[in-house]
Amino acid sequence: MTSDVMxxxxxxxxxxxxxxxxxxxxFAEAEGLQLQLVRDMSWASVRDRLIYGRxxxxxxxxxxxxxxxxxxxxxxxPLIAPFVLGLNGNAITLRAELAEQLPYxxxxxxxxxxxxxxxxxxxGRRLRIGVVHRHSSHNLMLRYWLAATGxxxxxxxxIVIVPPPYTVDALRSGEIDGACVGEPWNSGAVDSGCAQIxxxxxAIWRRGVExxxxxxxxxxxxxxxxxxxxLRALHRAGAYIAMFEHHETxxxxxxxxxxxxxxxxxxxRSLAHRLVLKAGGPSAEVPNFLLTHDEAANFPWTSQAxxxxxxxxxxxxxxxxxxxxxxxxxxxxxxxYRRALRGTGAPLPGASAKxxxxxxxxxxxxTTQGRLILGPDQFFDNRSFDPENLPNYLAQF
Amino acid sequence: xxxxxIDESAARAAxxxxxxxxxxxTDIVLLSGRxxxxxxxxxxxxxxxxxxxxxxxxxxxxxxxxVSAALARPIAMFVxxxxxxxxxxxxxxxxxxxxxxxxKKERIKSVLDLAVKRFNAFTQMRDALxxxxxxxxxxxTIDKAKAxxxxxxxxxxxxxxxxxxxxxxxxxxxxxxxxEALVTAERLLGDNR
Numbered sequence: 001m002t003s004d005v006m007x008x009x010x011x012x013x014x015x016x017x018x019x020x021x022x023x024x025x026x027f028a029e030a031e032g033l034q035l036q037l038v039r040d041m042s043w044a045s046v047r048d049r050l051i052y053g054r055x056x057x058x059x060x061x062x063x064x065x066x067x068x069x070x071x072x073x074x075x076x077x078p079l080i081a082p083f084v085l086g087l088n089g090n091a092i093t094l095r096a097e098l099a100e101q102l103p104y105x106x107x108x109x110x111x112x113x114x115x116x117x118x119x120x121x122x123x124g125r126r127l128r129i130g131v132v133h134r135h136s137s138h139n140l141m142l143r144y145w146l147a148a149t150g151x152x153x154x155x156x157x158x159i160v161i162v163p164p165p166y167t168v169d170a171l172r173s174g175e176i177d178g179a180c181v182g183e184p185w186n187s188g189a190v191d192s193g194c195a196q197i198x199x200x201x202x203a204i205w206r207r208g209v210e211x212x213x214x215x216x217x218x219x220x221x222x223x224x225x226x227x228x229x230x231l232r233a234l235h236r237a238g239a240y241i242a243m244f245e246h247h248e249t250x251x252x253x254x255x256x257x258x259x260x261x262x263x264x265x266x267x268x269r270s271l272a273h274r275l276v277l278k279a280g281g282p283s284a285e286v287p288n289f290l291l292t293h294d295e296a297a298n299f300p301w302t303s304q305a306x307x308x309x310x311x312x313x314x315x316x317x318x319x320x321x322x323x324x325x326x327x328x329x330x331x332x333x334x335x336x337y338r339r340a341l342r343g344t345g346a347p348l349p350g351a352s353a354k355x356x357x358x359x360x361x362x363x364x365x366x367t368t369q370g371r372l373i374l375g376p377d378q379f380f381d382n383r384s385f386d387p388e389n390l391p392n393y394l395a396q397f
Numbered sequence: 398x399x400x401x402x403i404d405e406s407a408a409r410a411a412x413x414x415x416x417x418x419x420x421x422x423t424d425i426v427l428l429s430g431r432x433x434x435x436x437x438x439x440x441x442x443x444x445x446x447x448x449x450x451x452x453x454x455x456x457x458x459x460x461x462x463x464v465s466a467a468l469a470r471p472i473a474m475f476v477x478x479x480x481x482x483x484x485x486x487x488x489x490x491x492x493x494x495x496x497x498x499x500x501k502k503e504r505i506k507s508v509l510d511l512a513v514k515r516f517n518a519f520t521q522m523r524d525a526l527x528x529x530x531x532x533x534x535x536x537x538t539i540d541k542a543k544a545x546x547x548x549x550x551x552x553x554x555x556x557x558x559x560x561x562x563x564x565x566x567x568x569x570x571x572x573x574x575x576x577e578a579l580v581t582a583e584r585l586l587g588d589n590r
Contacts, residue, residue, distance in 0.1 A: 040450070040451070041451055041452065041453040041455075042452065042453050042454070042455035042456045043456050044455040044456050044459050044493070045450045045451070045455055045493070048450070048484075048488055048493065049488060052481060052484050052485050052488055053481075053485065054485065054488050054489065073463055132456065133456050133460075134460055134463070161456055161457045161460040161461075162457065163453035163454060163456055163457060164453070165453045166453060166454075
């Protein structure tokens with residue numbers, strides 16, 4: 001059987017798991033695909049390889065896929081995202097001596113935020129918090145949380161860019177007071193004793209979109225059959241990862257130097273939805289910390305892209321225009337997801353957008369294939385987002 | 398034209414610097430390490446910044462270039478869409494470049510072309526060094542295997558090597574791999590003695 005090669009860029013993060021598992025456990029091969037994984041250390045390098053055709057697809061922070069398509073800060077290159085690689089999976093850490101003064105609870109980000117506001121008042125200075133990239137869900141979720149608890153992200157804190165591999169050092173040296181980053185970097189900081197996990201993004205927006213599989217729009221057109229095969233392989237990899245009995249095996253593979261280069265036990269915490277919040281402490285269950293498969297977590301709802309765009313506009317990272325809005329709508333491609341997974345066991349939602357944050361308790365939704373039950377997807381401040389009226393939504397902030 | 402080179406590999410940075418100097422570009426600064434990088438960059442106000450693609454600090458730098466009012470002049474990334482081939486070669490070589498807006502295109506291209514050549518030369522040198530190292534290691538392993546055979550079979554070096562070669566040919570394997578297996582086996586058996 002001939003095998004088509006697809007080169008995929010990624011950063012060493014737990015939510016690159018679907019790509020790595022599709023490659024290492026034969027799911028890509030079963031679809032007639034050969035994957036070449038290209039590991040990078042910055043989103044800029046992942047993006048450059050993708051837009052200059054040195055990779056065919058990439059693990060990418062979703063807002064960066066939007067910013068690249070919109071041409072923010074550089075000439076626009078149209079990208080598409082036909083598959084979400086995970087929902088949430090990020091945490092917020094604070095230096096240990098600050099966390100010790102902060103009453104926090106992962107399941108109550110509102111109370112934690114109020115306590116943080118009081119702490120900032122006591123300290124009498126701005127807190128410096130690191131995020132991985134301006135156009136990252138980390139930045140947008142952090143700002144959303146801070147602003148909704150009365151902390152002005154522009155005045156009360158200083159948000160700076162810190163590459164994930166330097167997060168632990170930056171926390172230890174006091175260069176930053178806190179960080180919002182993906183795993184296994186929070187847990188790395190916890191294990192070193194220099195920081196504690198005080199919040200998780202899965203409690204800020206219970207079903208927040210995180211990384212996507214991104215491709216150049218022209219690559220997706222030219223290589224439609226291979227792309228469909230890749231999506232099927234990723235979907236099966238997601239099902240494999242979600243099973244409890246596979247967590248240890250998957251963590252052992254992700255731990256290799258060529259991938260995450262981190263202890264397997266630390267990686268396994270994300271997969272098992274159990275985090276250690278402070279050095280030497282017990283591990284605590286964090287429900288739905290990182291969803292990579294269940295509830296059609298990989299389906300690219302256009303409403304997710306629009307929420308991200310709305311937040312980018314809110315903080316001045318993007319300008320609002322109906323033209324930009326329509327570009328954003330065209331980046332997430334539920335049609336390609338459906339086309340690739342038709343005839344498999346995957347549930348396919350009938351709609352392409354939904355009211356984000358509108359589900360209070362599990363609900364069955366209409367599908368064109370299979371049965372689908374979506375879990376609660378609220379924002380912690382109980383606002384919901386109607387993708388049909390972005391200006392109205394933004395007017396309330 | 399002032400050129401800043403940011404590279405975690407001091408050896409590679411030196412090789413690039415040498416190449417640029419040979420081409421008559423003398424205002425070059427090398428930056429490495431994490432401390433106060435942005436502050437130093439601000440103070441130096443370079444016209445061109447070269448940074449290795451594998452450097453985790455690229456996102457941090459791009460952010461600084463995008464928002465910092467402290468940097469003397471706005472620095473835009475090298476994104477001339479008409480010359481994607483040059484950029485492609487730079488990516489393959491592992492280098493990225495940022496330049497001050499308004500700098501002449503030919504001047505940038507000559508710097509980037511030179512950097513790409515030097516990056517590639519460095520990679521070839523390192524690969525050759527790695528190959529030489531592993532060749533040396535293999536030769537040592539073969540010597541050990543020969544010694545084991547000479548001891549156990551009470552034969553001379555030529556006969557020991559012939560035995561290794563025959564085993565390799567019969568098994569469709571490299572001599573070095575057969576030797577490695579023999580040395581490992583000897584070590585395991587040695588434990589039981």
